[in-house]
Structure formats: C-alpha cells, structure tokens
Amino acid sequence: DAGITQSPRYKITETGRQVTLMCHQTWSHSYMFWYRQDLGHGLRLIYYSAAADITDKGEVPDGYVVSRSKTENFPLTLESATRSQTSVYFCASRGTANTEAFFGQGTRLTVV
Amino acid sequence: ILNVEQSPQSLHVQEGDSTNFTCSFPSSNFYALHWYRWETAKSPEALFVMTLNGDEKKKGRISATLNTKEGYSYLYIKGSQPEDSATYLCAFWNYGQNFVFGPGTRLSVLP
Numbered sequence: 001d002a003g004i005t006q007s008p009r010y011k012i013t014e015t016g017r018q019v020t021l022m023c024h025q026t027w028s029h030s031y032m033f034w035y036r037q038d039l040g041h042g043l044r045l046i047y048y049s050a051a052a053d054i055t056d057k058g059e060v061p062d063g064y065v066v067s068r069s070k071t072e073n074f075p076l077t078l079e080s081a082t083r084s085q086t087s088v089y090f091c092a093s094r095g096t097a098n099t100e101a102f103f104g105q106g107t108r109l110t111v112v
Numbered sequence: 113i114l115n116v117e118q119s120p121q122s123l124h125v126q127e128g129d130s131t132n133f134t135c136s137f138p139s140s141n142f143y144a145l146h147w148y149r150w151e152t153a154k155s156p157e158a159l160f161v162m163t164l165n166g167d168e169k170k171k172g173r174i175s176a177t178l179n180t181k182e183g184y185s186y187l188y189i190k191g192s193q194p195e196d197s198a199t200y201l202c203a204f205w206n207y208g209q210n211f212v213f214g215p216g217t218r219l220s221v222l223p
Contacts, residue, residue, distance in 0.1 A: 033211060042201065042215040043156075059212065090155065094211075098144050100158030101203070101211070 006091050006104035013081050013111055021076045021107050023091030031094045032074040033058075033101070034066065036087040043090065049074055081111045114138055116204045118214035125192050126222050132188045133217040135202030139183035146203040147176055147187055150216065156201055159187075192221040 004025040013019045023032065030051050035043040045058030047066040055066050063085060065077045074093075078085055088108050094101040117136040125131050137145065144163045148156040160169040165180040173190045189196055199216040 031211070035213070040215070042199075043213040045210070045212055048211060058210070098161055098163045100146065100161050101148075101156075103155035103157075105155055 004091065004093050004102050004104045006089075006107050009105060009107060011107060011109045013109070015082060015111055016080050019078050019081055019109070021078075021089055021091075021109070023074045023076070023093075023104055025072055025074075025093040025102075027093065027095070027102075028071055029093035029095050029102075030071075031096075031101075032068065033092045034064070034074070034076045035090045035092065036060065036085075037090060037106070038087055046076065046089075078109075081109075083111050085109065086111045114204060114206065114210050114212045116202065116212050116214040118200075118202060118217050120217060121215070122218040122220070124220045124222060127192060127194060129192050129221075130188065130190045131192055131219065132186050133200060133219075135185045135187070135204075135214055137183050137185075137202070137204040137214075138206070139181060141206040141208060142180045142183075142204075143207055144205040145178055145180075145185050146205070147185070148201040148203065148213075150199040150201055152198075159200075187217075189219070192219075194221045194223050197221045 007022045033048045034046040049055045049068040052071045091104040092101045147159040150156040162178040167178040175188045178185045199218045201216045203213045
C-alpha cells in the first residue's frame, strides 16, 4: 500500500531497555521527520533527514538515535528508555519545502 | 531553536460563527509556511502550503494569508461547523531545513 506507515502502533517497554520505532514511506520522499506529541508542547521535532545517510538533530534529540540507510526507512531508536520518553511519536515525510508533509498513524509508547 | 507561536491556544465558537487565528514565525530565512488540521486520535493533515509573501490560499470555507516580512500568517474559518473542531497547526520551514510546528490552536465549534 502506498503511503507512510509506522510500527508498532502501541508499545510498552521498561526503563533502560532499547526500543526502535519504525517508519516506512513509499513515495521516495527526500525528507523524513520524527516528532513527539506532548501535552502543552504540540509536536516537537526530534530528528530529521534530508536524504539517505543525512540526518540532523531537531529540538529534542537527547536520548534518541536515528539512521537512514535507505530513502524509504527512517527508524528511531531509544537507546535506554526513560519514563520521560513516554509519548506519542509521529513520523512524517515530504518531497520539497513547498509540498505538504504526510504523517504516519503515530506510535504510542509507554515506558514503565 | 526556532520559535513558532500560535494564538489563541484554544477557542470555543458557536456554529455559524467565523473565526481566525494567528501563527507567528521568524521572518529571516523564510522558505515555506504550512497549515495542518489535526483531529483527535488521527494524524495531522495538510491544509495549505504557502511560500510567497502576500500569498492567499482558500479551500472551501477555510482560507489563509501570509506575511513573510513581518512573520505571521492568519487562518480564517467562515461559518464554522462542528466538524471543523480540531487543532490547527502551523509549521515553519527555513533554509536551515528545520521544519518546526507551533503549539497549535484548539478549536471547538458548539452546535
């Protein structure tokens, strides 16, 4: 199916564990983004990527790692999960700056 | 860190009222300003992408204007309907390639 998909949709993990959230898009969009949704903050940018093998930090990158070995995939890894990383995570992709971004369905992550 | 602000934070209007809200963004290194509509338990969906100073876009009862020199954009909803209830987000894109969202305006339209 064409589009952008995130997996898993829901995840519960323990403090200190490593967890990876997956994001896959089928449009060959250059840009991909990871946001977290928190009350009172809206969507905050964690990391973004302008192309394969090019990534850069956003507003709140601490505790997260990304990679982009292929254009269509942009996984987000929490190296050692903390309770403060409990959130809903959205992945997005877009072609160029003057085209709209498309969002995945979101991943609800709970760290206990 | 880019500062993108939106006001008001939330508002309640009656069905049939017209309303508008504001997005403020840095006026330097401007590349594009996006508006998104975000319904509860769904993903944000694009309304407009605006790139030129003075741009005006319209989709049905919703329209937007852009002033890149002073760093603001307005979103207007004419004759609000209950189905317009959502959070409206603006996002700013600059030449540094940051794509940062404002905190959103939560609109509730009462029947």
